[in-house]
Amino acid sequence: MTEETQVTPAPQHDAKRETRAVAIGLAGWILPGLGHALQKMWGRAAACFLTVAALVVIGAGMRGNLFTSDGGDAFASLGYLADLGAGSFYLLARSLETHGPDVSHADGDYGTRFLAVAGVLNLLAALHAYEAARGRKA
Amino acid sequence: MNLQLSHFQAMLLFALAISVAFGFLSRRPTLERVKYIVWSLFLFLLIGIGIGWAMYPLSR
Numbered sequence: 001m002t003e004e005t006q007v008t009p010a011p012q013h014d015a016k017r018e019t020r021a022v023a024i025g026l027a028g029w030i031l032p033g034l035g036h037a038l039q040k041m042w043g044r045a046a047a048c049f050l051t052v053a054a055l056v057v058i059g060a061g062m063r064g065n066l067f068t069s070d071g072g073d074a075f076a077s078l079g080y081l082a083d084l085g086a087g088s089f090y091l092l093a094r095s096l097e098t099h100g101p102d103v104s105h106a107d108g109d110y111g112t113r114f115l116a117v118a119g120v121l122n123l124l125a126a127l128h129a130y131e132a133a134r135g136r137k138a
Numbered sequence: 139m140n141l142q143l144s145h146f147q148a149m150l151l152f153a154l155a156i157s158v159a160f161g162f163l164s165r166r167p168t169l170e171r172v173k174y175i176v177w178s179l180f181l182f183l184l185i186g187i188g189i190g191w192a193m194y195p196l197s198r
Contacts (some may be wrong), residue, residue, distance in 0.1 A: 047158055047161075047162035051156075060139065084150070107143065110145075
């Protein structure tokens with residue numbers, strides 16, 4: 001018969017781990033893939049970086065609308081939040097869009113979606129990195 | 139920078155990027171990842187084209 005023992009981590013250790021997890025989540029948001037790279041999850045780090053970068057470059061190339069903080073309505077604010085999710089790549093998209101957005105045809109409209117999805121995907125990846133740092137996900 | 143893609147090319151690139159990201163985030167062994175990516179990409183394209191065809195009569 002085996003004896004089961006439960007080891008409960010010390011609260012101080014928990015707080016340290018939580019702080020590290022938050023820092024990793026923030027790093028993952030600022031630079032896509034960095035949160036996973038800090039945990040030596042190289043495949044996931046490369047996948048996050050490359051997919052978010054591809055979506056941002058394609059979205060900006062298609063002249064999608066990159067929302068700003070002075071959007072007039074709720075949809076523009078939500079779009080801004082989604083775009084901001086890409087972290088530093090928001091600035092990359094801004095620098096790539098030298099001629100500004102053009103949503104007068106389908107390409108620009110698709111570009112807007114690409115940029116928003118890049119942000120939301122990066123937020124998801126950052127959250128995944130945070131959870132992994134807390135030991136909840138492999 | 140001005141990128142001009144057809145509807146299908148845009149959908150394909152979108153589906154590929156999302157499938158790869160989801161595959162890497164949600165699966166660990168390489169084979170499982172590849173299976174997930176291929177299946178997800180296939181469903182993206184199938185559903186996208188299916189919805190396109192379903193809306194075709196409404197475009198006239």
